Amino acid sequence: MLAACEPSLPQDTPKPEAFQPARVTAQAEVAPSPGFADQTGGGIFVTAAGELVRLRLDGTKAPLENHPGNPITPGRGRAVFRMGPGSALVEADNGLFMAQSGWIIAPPWRDALSLGLSASVVTPDGAAWLAHASGLFQLRDGALSQLKVDGQPLVGISSLVVAPAERVSPALWFIREDKLWNAIQTAAGAWQVRQAQVSLHKGETLVGLAGLGESEKGAGEAWLLTSERLLRNAADGWREVALEETPEQVVAAGRFLWVKTGDGLFLYDADKDAWGQASGVDTGSLRLLTADESGCVWAQLGTETVALSRGPVPRVLGLHEGMRVVEDSLVVRARVAPGNAPESVTFQVAGVDVPVSGPAFSLGGVEADGTPKAYSFDGLGPGVHTLSAVARYADGTEARRAVSFSYQPVSSSVLGxxxxxxxxxxxxxxxxxxxxxxxxxxxxxxxxxxxxxxxxxxxxxxxxxxxxxxxxxxxxxxxxxxxxxxx
Known part of the structure; x- marks a missing residue:
């Protein structure tokens, strides 16, 4: 049971290093509602006027059009939720739509759910989970199913993430009716849902959840924001993260977590187990919207919509976080951050440095006509690997984007x-x-x-x-x- 008692938890005491964040101002005034941030740069948001907008890495607007095959035109936008590495679920006044590759698409299953989404998450097996006013739904292979307990729907879910639970990964974590729960799959189509155990102070309430993904350097984690503090479910159980001020917001993606307090904005890099504090940001007018796997956070800052990151992090195209690679070769490119051009860009994979040049910044180089060539992964062993794109600048600084992926070489079975x-x-x-x-x-x-x-x-x-x-x-x-x- 969720224990309303006073026993203290082990504490982590961050010692953040100050950094001046790279900032991109978007050419759109975004509403304070959930949005989707794409790890290749940009994202999809709803403006204050209810317009659905797609933003690029440099903050400019990109095309986002109603698909001509739609039976219905999307209405005024309400919120946007993550549905995959490059796709989002849009809730409009007249129902649900998918947004991907510059198109808004009406999926066949949209009529099965009315308005009322509160959260979404995608598990490593490719299933999307949707927290809705009428219950918790799984979208797999284009079909919706509902997770129930004793025949009853799981209504009242306000926050939903994926992270290990009870040494089982992945699991669903969610806040429901001011209590913390997790759901663990025990067999095909069978789930064990139970209330999680964490010690809270008297009167302490639950506010939100964030989840860190796994990589070569560590397992995933569930983080819990309460009315008083920030807790993390590490390998040794729950721990308190002792910040100097009460945390107010937390968002996470990949291996990065952002925390807003009254006077501070903090970034946690799980792979480095290091904290940073953004300087020069007026947190009094700051509201976090969403984050992506590169360590970038999108936020409202006064009347502006901005993207903040630790530095001018390059983005990786053709390979996304957690991707399963089965081809022997793959076209992988880097997209450098807006602003000052780096002096050099280098890919690092399996201990090998591969310098690349622009404008393609292709890991495999380019053909005579400038077309990016594929890079061979032949020689990599099966399992989890990390590919990094490193941009080095004239002032001696560097910016790095690390992407974890799973390499599974082609089997000998014949497919037709x-x-x-x-x-x-x-x-x-x-x-x-x-x-x-x-x-x-x-x-x-x-x-x-x-x-x-x-x-x-x-x-x-x-x-x-x-x-x-x-x-x-x-x-x-x-x-x-x-x-x-x-x-």
């Missing part, structure tokens, strides 16, 4: 279109790509002719348009393509 790929197409792709608004992909030859586009779309989780594809199915498509795209 009719036996292995066509069932995936029928279940997840046909509704848009047979007679729908998407590119025609109903035959083996059409799949083979469009293979580079298909692989990029499913690998980056931009397709299917109605929700995430199971990572195992993504691997099947990638392995089929790598092995020769047999009929």
């Amino acid at each position: 279109w009719n036996k292995d790929i066509r069932p995936i197409h029928v279940a997840r792709c046909a509704k848009c790509h047979d007679s729908g608004p998407g590119r025609q992909l109903s035959t083996y030859q059409q799949w083979k002719d469009n293979l580079p586009l298909i692989i990029a779309a499913v690998r980056d989780q931009r397709m299917p348009a109605d929700g995430p594809l199971d990572p195992q199915l993504i691997s099947v498509i990638q392995r089929w393509a790598t092995a020769g795209a047999n009929p």
Whole structure:
């Protein structure tokens, strides 16, 4: 049970190092509602006027259009929630929509849920979880299902994250009716839901949750914001993070966590186990909106919308946090931060430094016509690896973006279109790509002719348009393509 008692918890006492944050001001006045930050730069937000806007890394507006195949036009935007590495779920006055690749798309399952989303999270197995006024829902393979306890829906969820629980990873953590809960999968379709144990002071209430992902250097963690303090569920159990002032907001993505107090803005880097404090930021007018895996936070600062980061961190394109790589080669590029150009950009993977040059900043170099070339991962052992893009500047500083990924070399099993790929197409792709608004992909030859586009779309989780594809199915498509795209 959640214990309302006074026993003290072990304490972490941060010693933050001051830093001057890099700042980008967006060309849009964003509303104080949830938004989506893309780890490749930019994000999707709702303005004060209810307009849905897509922002680039430099703060400029990017196209975000209603898909011509939609049966309905999105209305006034209310909030935006994460649905994958590069996609978001938009709640508008007239229902739910997906936003990805510059399009707003009406998914087939939108009529199953009315308005009332409060949080979302995506688990490593590719399932999206939606906290809704009517309960907790799982979106898998384009279909919605509801998690219930003793036949009753889990209503009243205000915050939802993924992190290890009871030494099981991943698990769902959520705040429901001012109590902390977690849900652990015990078998296919079976979950154990129970109230979590953490000692609270008398009168202390729960405010919010944040979750850190795992990497080569550490496991994921659940962080709990209360009315009095900040707690973290580390390997040895719950610990109190003793900040000088009461924390007011916390947001996290990947291995980075941002905390706002009355007079301070702090950044925790889990891989380095180090704290920093942003200087020159008027926290009295600051409201955190969302964060991405590069360590960037989007916030309202007075009348402005800004993106803040520890430095001019480069972004990585073609490889996202937690991605499963099965191809022997992959096109990976760096996108440098706006402002002063770095003197050099270098990729680091498996102990090897690979200098690259602009404007492509391609890990594999470029063809004679400037087209980025793929880089071979042949030689990497199966398992979790880290790729870093490092930008070095004239003043001696450097900015680094580290991306953890799982490499799973192609197996020897023979895959075929009719036996292995066509069932995936029928279940997840046909509704848009047979007679729908998407590119025609109903035959083996059409799949083979469009293979580079298909692989990029499913690998980056931009397709299917109605929700995430199971990572195992993504691997099947990638392995089929790598092995020769047999009929």
